Amino acid sequence: MGNPRITVATAWLDGCSGCHMSFLDMDERLIELASHIDIVHGPLVDTKELPAQVDLGILEGSVSNDHDLATAKAFRKHCKQLISLGDCAVNGNVPAMRNAFKLDAVIERAYRENVDLNPQIPVDGVPRLREVVLPLHGVVEVDLFVPGCPPPADAIYYVLSELIAGRTPDPNQLTRFGA
């Protein structure tokens, strides 16, 4: 294998960032990966803009508000391949547990019923919550699914190294829903 480099963009939608933590859990393998990938966007770098052309997009978290939706669409538009990473992105997971209730009831519960001091519903500078939380593939087309809460570092490493080598990974043996 030569030394092909790919550009990678990541982002964190409605989730807990655990999938990014699992990414860091690759430990010293990160150094090896660093000679093959350039991270051009994500919580680990300082850029705010998504470059026009990215080889690989990785999204963690479900689509819960308007900002999540815009990010998902931007990633789909600018990334050649899009990975749905972790159960929130793949199946909605914990964020989607609110879907069994009406959005108004959820907001009421979170911002008024359970608050003693100055209860108010935030509207300034925060994106609007969407009525239904959806998995990533509920709003854009996804090329590869890596379930798990979070997916183990081994699964993420396997997926990235296979993609770098130009193969199509099947992470099913290394992870599952809830893993």
Added chain:
Amino acid sequence: MPLPTPQSSVRVVTMKVNGLDLSAREDETIIEVCRENQIPIPSLCYLDGLSILGGCRLCLVELEGQNRLFAACSTRVAEGMRVVTNSERLRHYRRTIVELLFAERNHVCSVCVSNGHCELQNLAQGCGVNHVRMPYRYPHYEVDSSHEMFRVDHNRCVLCTRCVRVCDEIEGAHTWDVMGRGSDCQVITDLARPWGDSNTCTSCGKCVQVCPTGALVKQGTSAGEMVKDQSFLPILARRRHLR
């Protein structure tokens, strides 16, 4: 003095499963023969020791010379039968059935007491289900924790009716039943009263152990802690049968 064993009139048939020559008793079903011979066939509603429902359709197999598919749990073997258990067509249907089960209720494996010990979750991994292609329904279901030892979470129920059958056929209490139609079906205790108010339940826990998912669990278990043990079932079933 032991009674003389009656002369068995059951004959032996020969058949092929996935090209492998096998012999079986003619009163056996395809799933029994396959499991005896370590040929994997998935199932949710079928459980050795309980009556046969044929409801989940995960054990579908192909029979050579027949166009439609057959449920291996409810199809008897026959002389010369040729069975295929793992074709592309079968894999496609199994994957779809598992996805539909996830879409139908609210399964959140990461926070489920059965995480890591769940038959549905294992099936999903085994069938290559890494996402669900159809839209989720997100129905609203209650959790009934009124029983002092057990809990039922309808969000995780796959309507296999193992609980209904084990309580009726093995324990003899018949606390469980099914109410409603189609996707609104729900298992109920007594006449849809809270489980804790049931005056038929003996608190034996058999239903909890046979439930393939995190729908029936022990109180006090947290995520991933609910491990089930079904080894009692064939033994009790045989004893019931012999009486």
